[in-house]
Amino acid sequence: MSSIRQALLSLLAREPLSGYDIKQRMNNRLGPFWKVGSNQVYPELARMEEEGLVALQGIEQHDYRPARKLYEITEAGREAVIRWTTEPGGADQYRDDFLLKAYNSWLVDPERMIEGIREMKKQHEEKLAAYEAKVAELTSQLAGRSVADPLFSSISVVEFGVRYERLYVEWCEELIAKLSRREPE
Amino acid sequence: MSSIRQALLSLLAREPLSGYDIKQRMNNRLGPFWKVGSNQVYPELARMEEEGLVALQGIEQHDYRPARKLYEITEAGREAVIRWTTEPGGADQYRDDFLLKAYNSWLVDPERMIEGIREMKKQHEEKLAAYEAKVAELTSQLAGRSVADPLFSSISVVEFGVRYERLYVEWCEELIAKLSRREPE
DNA sequence: TTAACTTATATCCTTATTGACATAAAGAAA
DNA sequence: TTTCTTTATGTCAATAAGGATATAAGTTAA
Structure with a gap:
């Protein structure tokens, strides 16, 4: 299917x-x-x-x-x-153009790479803000409802989004820091 | 392209x-x-x-x-x-069958859903362990190399994997907890 | 007043992706 | 001794997905 x-x-x-x-x-x-x-x-x-x-x-x-x-x-x-x-199972692959670009960062001038990462970071910060607002909005409607309410599932999924975007932003920040120092670690 | x-x-x-x-x-x-x-x-x-x-x-x-x-x-x-x-840009969509399943959790008996989540969690725990080992392995070879070395980029990408799998496992745990209580929050 | 946007439906063509199959032979295990 | 797995190359057919286009008319903004 x-x-x-x-x-x-x-x-x-x-x-x-x-x-x-x-x-x-x-x-x-x-x-x-x-x-x-x-x-x-x-x-x-x-x-x-x-x-x-x-x-x-x-x-x-x-x-x-x-x-x-x-x-x-x-x-x-x-x-x-x-x-x-x-039923069990589900896609076990994660596909992200930007990660593939990061895989090529060694090839590229650090300054140019940092520019690209900053842009990516900005996009994920925007999504993070949107998801956080959405979680707040949905949570305020949640009082008294059970896990059999679609709202519960919606919040769970958007909450995943919040965590995911947070992770992405943090990872971008660390990459920028490493590239700025021109040293790994 | x-x-x-x-x-x-x-x-x-x-x-x-x-x-x-x-x-x-x-x-x-x-x-x-x-x-x-x-x-x-x-x-x-x-x-x-x-x-x-x-x-x-x-x-x-x-x-x-x-x-x-x-x-x-x-x-x-x-x-x-x-x-x-x-060049700027990259896929701005995130596609994951399991997230879509979580979006349907309200439809399903909590106990059965919990089983499915536990299985998913287990898979991500295995990946997490594999990525952590890989980061350790690659990091030990890193001494003295610069950001212009492919190894640097490899570690960055696998590190993303570590964070991602950690996030996934934590999110699964919280979902299980909520479903066990049969109450959101 | 003209252009752009939104609501709504739907098709066409091309490219991506998946799964199964075909060939060929070494090496290991049952 | 037969079967399974690994190395290695590929093709074929079917489905999934993406981009562009078509129709039609109302609303909104420059």
């Missing part, structure tokens, strides 16, 4: 959405965790509808606007997400 | 290698950072040779063994890596 499919189903497990909604959530809300194009979303929705994992709930028509096709998850779809979520 | 190409060139910038060597390094040494198949390595090497980024250094023939085709990076290839390394 492909991974975009899992992502779409994971979102639809929470609420009915249109293809456009899904695209927006994946590119903006879930932030950096995933990016998709409409070329992936619409055909995949159609395929899943054929297979009975999602169903067209209805078509919303606002005056002079394209019709919104709202999809909801079916019982079969729900079962499929749960099955996938509990 | 595609990303496998960058990975191959980054390795060849350090030393001449055969397609098989590259595959081994990417799947074993660089560990989880990248995985490739021979179907990606051999055609890409051929393409890069055509474009003059790498050159066939020679063919090693050991008795009764397939011939080893050793490739070395050319000056044009070296320039290309340096250009790519210093």
